[in-house]
Amino acid sequence: MAINIVARCEFSKILKRSMKWSLILLLGLVALAHVRAEVEELDNEDLLEELLDLELDESEEELLRQFEEKNLNKDVERENEIASKLAADTNNILNPVVEIDPCEKMHCGAGRVCHLEGVTAKCICIPECPDEVDARRRVCTNKNETWPSDCSVYQQRCLCDTKDPGCLNPSNTHLHIDYYGECHELKECTEEEMKDFPRRVRDWLFNVMRDLAERDELTEHYMQMELEAETNMTRRWANAAVWKWCDLDGDTDRSVSRHELFPIRAPLMSLEHCIAPFLESCDPNKDHRITLVEWGACLGLDPSDLNERCDDIQKSVPHLLG
Numbered sequence: 001m002a003i004n005i006v007a008r009c010e011f012s013k014i015l016k017r018s019m020k021w022s023l024i025l026l027l028g029l030v031a032l033a034h035v036r037a038e039v040e041e042l043d044n045e046d047l048l049e050e051l052l053d054l055e056l057d058e059s060e061e062e063l064l065r066q067f068e069e070k071n072l073n074k075d076v077e078r079e080n081e082i083a084s085k086l087a088a089d090t091n092n093i094l095n096p097v098v099e100i101d102p103c104e105k106m107h108c109g110a111g112r113v114c115h116l117e118g119v120t121a122k123c124i125c126i127p128e129c130p131d132e133v134d135a136r137r138r139v140c141t142n143k144n145e146t147w148p149s150d151c152s153v154y155q156q157r158c159l160c161d162t163k164d165p166g167c168l169n170p171s172n173t174h175l176h177i178d179y180y181g182e183c184h185e186l187k188e189c190t191e192e193e194m195k196d197f198p199r200r201v202r203d204w205l206f207n208v209m210r211d212l213a214e215r216d217e218l219t220e221h222y223m224q225m226e227l228e229a230e231t232n233m234t235r236r237w238a239n240a241a242v243w244k245w246c247d248l249d250g251d252t253d254r255s256v257s258r259h260e261l262f263p264i265r266a267p268l269m270s271l272e273h274c275i276a277p278f279l280e281s282c283d284p285n286k287d288h289r290i291t292l293v294e295w296g297a298c299l300g301l302d303p304s305d306l307n308e309r310c311d312d313i314q315k316s317v318p319h320l321l322g
């Protein structure tokens with residue numbers, strides 16, 4: 001994080017001096033710092049997916065895929081953004097005519113990459129996933145099978161979707177990630193642990209919000225809510241709770257469905273064995289939707305402290321130049 005901030009400051013200074021070669025080096029540094037920050041996030045904070053005994057129908061599955069992809073694409077998009085800035089700069093210096101890459105505007109989704117056939121851009125199944133030696137990259141699927149990485153799961157699903165010989169089992173068209181980490185017997189959450197859990201989630205949510213604010217990755221609207229949370233203790237947990245609830249509500253129907261919980265459930269499952277029962281407890285009327293009042297209640301917050309203040313623009317575009 002510190003590296004990131006330092007890199008950004010340095011970056012704008014150097015930009016002013018128009019030292020283009022340093023700039024290119026620096027972009028590399030920003031990219032590196034960014035990747036580090038992302039890895040940290042995955043390790044300790046970016047926690048969440050689905051455990052709830054899911055019986056998925058096709059449309060739910062599609063929704064789930066979109067969530068998986070959104071998570072995955074966040075990293076890829078950022079890297080691409082940095083890479084294309086770098087490319088643009090290099091081009092301006094070396095070659096004023098910028099070539100248009102037909103793949104640049106192509107969004108292929110998880111497990112797929114853009115491939116040029118002559119001048120035609122096509123999405124194909126990713127030919128090779130990086131060799132993963134880090135056990136923390138392993139994922140557990142809905143079939144309770146451990147795969148080496150999320151990439152390998154998406155790749156397999158793509159191979160089955162396209163009836164490629166690399167498809168190991170036709171049912172793998174329905175393969176998805178249940179949680180990050182190896183499949184294992186899920187430990188039971190004791191009553192004692194559960195009692196303390198809402199407080200821990202509150203803390204965690206506030207810390208995530210603060211962290212995003214420091215990295216300038218919240219919209220102006222949520223920046224204001226974060227500022228309020230910093231300066232007013234009574235608003236601290238409530239604002240973080242409202243922000244996360246709005247953030248999870250991807251289709252902005254003002255309720256969080258089971259599948260919209262994916263981005264917090266999947267990464268947290270292996271780290272926090274209470275997350276599944278906790279999220280269950282957030283839907284006491286079992287209608288599969290979590291309202292803001294239900295969300296607040298399961299976090300131990302008073303409904304009168306919760307103002308439904310969602311930003312209409314759901315996601316800010318992270319600005320590279322601060």
Ligand SMILES: *[C@@H]1O[C@H](CO)[C@@H](O)[C@H](O)[C@H]1NC(C)=O
Pocket residue numbers: 144183184185186
């Ligand atoms: C999933 O697999 C793990 C390890 O292979 C096993 O310990 C666990 O009991 C399995 N879970 C279920 C629900 O079958």
Ligand SMILES: *[C@@H]1O[C@H](CO)[C@@H](O)[C@H](O)[C@H]1NC(C)=O
Pocket residue numbers: 232233234235
């Ligand atoms: C803090 O927030 C509470 C609840 O919204 C409000 O009543 C109070 O006036 C605020 N305090 C300050 C110092 O802004």
Ligand SMILES: [Ca+2]
Pocket residue numbers: 248249250251252253254255256257260
């Ligand atoms: Ca929703």
Ligand SMILES: [Ca+2]
Pocket residue numbers: 282283284285286287288289290291294
């Ligand atoms: Ca409900």
